[in-house]
Every structure is written in structure tokens, then in C-alpha cells.
Amino acid sequence: MFTANTSVVIPTKNRSKKIIFLLNQIKKINFNEIIIVDSSDLIHKNKIISYIKNKKIRLISTIPSSAHQRNMGLKKVNRKSKYILFFDDDIKIRPNSLLKMNIGVKKYKKNKDLCSFGFNLISGTSKNIIDKFKESKFVELIGLYSRYSGKVLESGWHTKISDLTKDTYVEWIYSGATLFKADKIKKMRFSNLNKGFDYLEDLYFSYKLTKKKYKHIIISDAKVNNYNLEERNNFNFGFIEIINRHKFVEIYNKKKLLFYLTAIIRMFYLTKNILNFKFSYIYRLWGNFIGLVKCLKTDLSKNEK
Numbered sequence: 001m002f003t004a005n006t007s008v009v010i011p012t013k014n015r016s017k018k019i020i021f022l023l024n025q026i027k028k029i030n031f032n033e034i035i036i037v038d039s040s041d042l043i044h045k046n047k048i049i050s051y052i053k054n055k056k057i058r059l060i061s062t063i064p065s066s067a068h069q070r071n072m073g074l075k076k077v078n079r080k081s082k083y084i085l086f087f088d089d090d091i092k093i094r095p096n097s098l099l100k101m102n103i104g105v106k107k108y109k110k111n112k113d114l115c116s117f118g119f120n121l122i123s124g125t126s127k128n129i130i131d132k133f134k135e136s137k138f139v140e141l142i143g144l145y146s147r148y149s150g151k152v153l154e155s156g157w158h159t160k161i162s163d164l165t166k167d168t169y170v171e172w173i174y175s176g177a178t179l180f181k182a183d184k185i186k187k188m189r190f191s192n193l194n195k196g197f198d199y200l201e202d203l204y205f206s207y208k209l210t211k212k213k214y215k216h217i218i219i220s221d222a223k224v225n226n227y228n229l230e231e232r233n234n235f236n237f238g239f240i241e242i243i244n245r246h247k248f249v250e251i252y253n254k255k256k257l258l259f260y261l262t263a264i265i266r267m268f269y270l271t272k273n274i275l276n277f278k279f280s281y282i283y284r285l286w287g288n289f290i291g292l293v294k295c296l297k298t299d300l301s302k303n304e305k
Helices: 016-026 042-052 066-076 097-107 129-134 137-141 201-211 235-251 256-275 281-304
Strands: 006-012 033-038 057-061 083-087 114-122 168-170 177-181 215-225
Touching: 006 016, 006 066, 016 033, 016 042, 033 042, 033 066, 042 057, 057 066, 066 083, 066 201, 097 114, 097 215, 114 201, 201 215, 201 235, 235 256, 235 281, 256 281
Parallel strands: 006 033, 006 083, 033 057, 114 215
Antiparallel strands: 083 177, 114 177, 168 215
């Protein structure tokens, strides 16, 4: 099993019940090491400490930031590990998924360009009308979205990765349930874009590898669930999701006109939710608007120079 040569890194904050559930799923697996990078309050930290007592699990305490916590894990992993496996603390691993991942690792071992193997996230949801429209040939033709999973578009936006029916190469990959080859990422770090309020750090990290001509693959039979995905609709998130996307567009020289067009269309989508009496979207929409204005001012000032 690949697990014998794998360091597991799990960042967590105030989710002692969920991370203990995850650890119970993997405690009998022969991993090289398991590292918890914790930023919890004392009540949750004590529960985790009590659980890992007399177990071969390391606990590192640090500030809250998913990017910083993953970076701390990267610094502390055993340098002899061949793989580094990142798990989010609320992931639920389906029976035999690690065995299926092992089959995938063996199947593609001759592909030297592969840098990561992702678990297949099963969302438990079906596509709605908006999803089907986004994935239509018309929307794909004008460059606003793609029906293909894991694509990074010229607008700077990326498509979802979930519910795959076959092994799939992708241009970006999430870090919530992904096995990386250690030699490909040992000198890399996740971008701590917002000093604790992280967004898109997975995209920044994995797409950098893609631009280096490395490949990511999702192993479709290695399935995991995460039913705890929460929608963030506050002003700060609305602002940061635009600012961080704009930074990504600049770094990789994507098309800013498509970025602005896509951002405006997505804002109209938020308006639809507000009209359906989901009033919390007002704050996210306002954050989007202020973020978009800031980006526009920045671009206009550059053009004037």
C-alpha cells in the first residue's frame, strides 16, 4: 500500500468531533505518520489531545489559517515519505476508498509527469438548471464556463470537481482529499493570501504545478464525502473572492475582460438568490461589488502609467 510511505496532514480548527471521526476511519491504516495541525480553542484542543494520547499521531499547534496550517504540515513531514496526503478534517472516507486509491497509484505509476492523485468527492447533489446552463456549449463557446471538470478558464475561474464516473485528468485540484508526490511539492508552499481568511489557495498551489507541466488525476473509484460544505455569504468573503481571483488572473496572464464579464454575471446570479428571499446574499453581493470596483481602479491606474 502507498500508505506505508505516506505522511498525512490534517489542518483543523474547532472541529474535534469531526476530526476524531476521520481519525477513527484511518487509525488502522499503516501510514508512515499522521500530523494534525491544530488552531482550535482550548475545549476542542483538549478533546483532540485526549483522543490521540498513546497513539502515533503528532499534534502541532498554530494560528488559524488553512494555508498556513498546511504549510506547517509540509515543514514537519518526514523527509523519507514518498507521498503527502492532505485531508480536510470533515472528510468522510467511503469503504475501500484507500484500497481503490492504491490501485490508481499503481495503475499510473509509469506516468512520471503525475504529481497528485485526488479522491473523488461525491457531492450528494444533482445538477440544477443553472448548472446545466453553465455547462452548455454556448456558454463554453464564449469562454465563460466549461462542461469539463477541473478546467481553469481564461477568465480565471475554475470548474468544479465532483461526482466523476471515470479517472479524470484535471488542471487544478483541491487539497481536502489529495495525495501528492512529496518530491514534487516539498519546496512549495500554499499562498497565505489573506492572512488567515483563505480562499483559492488550492487553485494557486495546484495550478502552479500544472504550469510546470505536471499533471493531476482524480481516481474515480476512490470516493469521499463532505456534506459540511458551508456557503459563505458575508461581506468579507464577497470582497476576497473577487480580489483573490483578480490576483490569479494577473499572475497567470488570463483575460481580464472575461474576468470582469464573468464576475458581473455571477453577481446577477447572487441577485437571483436575494429575490428568492435569501437575504444573506446581500452582504456577499456588496463585497463582490466593492472588490470589483477596487480591481477596476487598480487596472485603470496601471493603464494610465
